[in-house]
Amino acid sequence: MSNIKVQKGHLDDGKVIWLVLDNDYLPIEPISKYLRYLNALERSPNTIEGYARNLKLYWEFLNDNFLNWQSVNLEQLSEFIHWLRNSQPKTIPLHPQESKRSEKTINHALTTVVSFYEFHERLGTTKEINAYRYQIQPGRKYKPFLHHISKGKLAKTRLLKIKEPKTFAGCLSADKVKILIDNCNRIRDKFLICLLYETGIRIGEALGLRHEDMVTSGQNEIHIVPRRDNFNGARAKGNQQRVIHVDKDLMALYSNYLIDEYPEDIDSDYVFVTIWSYEVELGTPMTYSAVDNLFRRLHKKTGIKATPHLLRHTHATELIRAGWDMSYVQKRLGHSDIQTTVNTYVHLLDDDLKKAYQEYLKTRDTK
Secondary structure: OOOOEEEEEEOOOOOEEEEEEOOOOOEOHHHHHHHHHHHHOOOOHHHHHHHHHHHHHHHHHHHHOOOOHHHOOHHHHHHHHHHHHOOOOOOOOOOOOOOOOOHHHHHHHHHHHHHHHHHHHHHOOOOOOOOEEEEEOOOOOOOOOOHHHHOOOEEEEEOOOOOOOOOOOOOOOHHHHHHHHHOOOOHHHHHHHHHHHHHOOOHHHHHOOEHHHEEOOOOOEEEEOOOOOOOOOOOOOOOOOEEEEOOHHHHHHHHHHHHHOOOOOOOOOEOOEOOOOOOOOOOOEOOHHHHHHHHHHHHHHHOOOOOHHHHHHHHHHHHHHOOOOHHHHHHHHOOOOHHHHHHHHHHHHHHHHHHHHHHHHHHHHOO
16 A cells, blocks of 8 residues: 655755655655755745645556556556546446546646656656647637737647636625624734735735835835745745735734734844744744634634635726726736636626626616
8 A cells, every 4th residue: 555645844944845755754766856856946835845745646646556657658647637536546436426636636736747757858767758739829818919920830738638617716795804804803914814805915925025015105005026035935926026006094004013013022024923822933924824724713703714815816806897907907916927817707707797788688678
């Protein structure tokens, strides 16, 4: 029976590393080389952890099917999809079973494995799998300027990819957001909820904020600055800085937090820090797990199941319904490609179009 594990470690300089250990609790060297490569590229610890867990699953698949990782072909690799879908891939169930993993999760695992093999192909440690095909670029909902120049060019498409259902992540009503804010016991937590809701920034961006990023002198701006050395491991996705304009009420709440709760005798430039924990030193930058605990407590108190990402979707939804241009929403959210924004919120647009048409019918019928 396979007993492969994912292990978290710390280097002398405090950096987090991830290892995948075999049945003898030894690092699996091909995976370790790849994870070190990702670390050298300064990928976020969360990204590397996700890749490590995907490769753990892949090694379990190899062991279950007595396959050598260096001689796997495309057909055998495609069986990994079936293995991911089923809890017991070597048996055929008598009745249809629901997949234990979503299409998005399976695609992420496939992306990891293909990238892993591309890395080792470049090193010459394994043969090419030919996991791609080239075809005329498929149609896109958003047409960039001068798109006609690349219209007939061949696009690289991965063969091992399953179709994902188009779903909208949803959003919270303004009333529910207010309930969450009202049920926060601390100004810091109220400020965090308001910040996520009114800016749409990612939780990693919020936890990485420094006081110098908060421009309160008449401009009311928040500067999102990607940093690789955050003590709490927080990361701003991508390498592009951007400016988020906010209203004076949000900045007033930030000021209240500094005056009433922020520890006076600490030397920290982080906006969100630990203040009331008995387990963590006063002034330590707030972590992802602390935010998770906050949202769990709010769920228990209010019955509202929310996440930082749901607040991000809520903010974007309100902007689009208010008539914002998609390119503006893209810039505010920090999406590198406007197509990501369009794909994420296409169902929102369709739903609003349906409602608008129903309102039109009501108006027409009354004439």
